[in-house]
Amino acid sequence: ILQLKQMPELKIIAEKNFEKDSVEAKQLIEKYKIERIPVVILQGQAKKSDVLSQNWPKIGTIEIDGTMVFRNVPPIYLETSTGKLRGETKAVFISVPDKNEVFDTGLFRQILQTAFGISPVEEETISYNSPEGKAISSKYNVEKVPTAIISGDLNAYTGFPEVWKQGGSI
Secondary structure, eight states: OHHHHOOOOOOOOOOOOTTSSSHHHHHHHHHOOOOOOOOOOESSSGGGGGHHHHHHHEEEEOTTTEEEEEEEOOEEEEETTTTTEEEOOOEEEEEEETTOOOOHHHHHHHHIIIIOOOOOOEEEEEEETTTHHHHHHHHHOOOSSSSSEEEEEEGGSSTTTHHTTSOEEE
């Protein structure tokens, strides 16, 4: 919404927020066959914006009635068909002693967010030489540290398993 408000050729004159179980939300979910929540639905003359109309097909659909529906909702989202929250993940970072401060869990977080769109809802950093670190390293056949072990609903992230195999294992 903030990005839309910053577009000079677009003027948002009204905004409405609905809870998923409200009558209004249920009607919109059914009418536009919404599969993921949260969702942004633009009604009115938004399609007259050339920039928006040209780029919208990359992120959503323009319906027969001219309504623009944002459909490529990134995780974490609610899947309307199942009622399940999709995309929740956990990260375990196995660290090494680092006199030069090269290892930084923030770097792993940044890679996960930038490359995959993943922001773990839970994370933990464990020393490689601690009993827990040794147990996890053994369990997952970790050969090099520092490393990250990501678990959870990773299939909600489009293409994640295929891309992850290029530098990691599943």
